[in-house]
Amino acid sequence: MISLSDQVISAAAQAIEIDPRELIGTRRYVELVRARWAVMRALSARQWSTARIGRRLGRRDHTTVMHGLKRAAEMYASDSEFAALCDRVAAA
16 A cells, blocks of 8 residues: 555655656756655645654755745745646645
């Protein structure tokens, strides 16, 4: 059985056409970071703690996740392309 986090990560990776392992890696190009933020938003909406999300996304600190969630909220309100990505990932 595939875990919830694996489903969400796979959906985000598929949306931007990358390997899911890149989402938990250290690379930081724009599309990859935005996909990570979408994953953070989806997992947070499912009551995951920031620490748990950070561990799942490559052992990131909970403050990194807090920053990602803040940026995701800002971008969701102002960027329709990002909002569509978030909606797609959240549906996974």
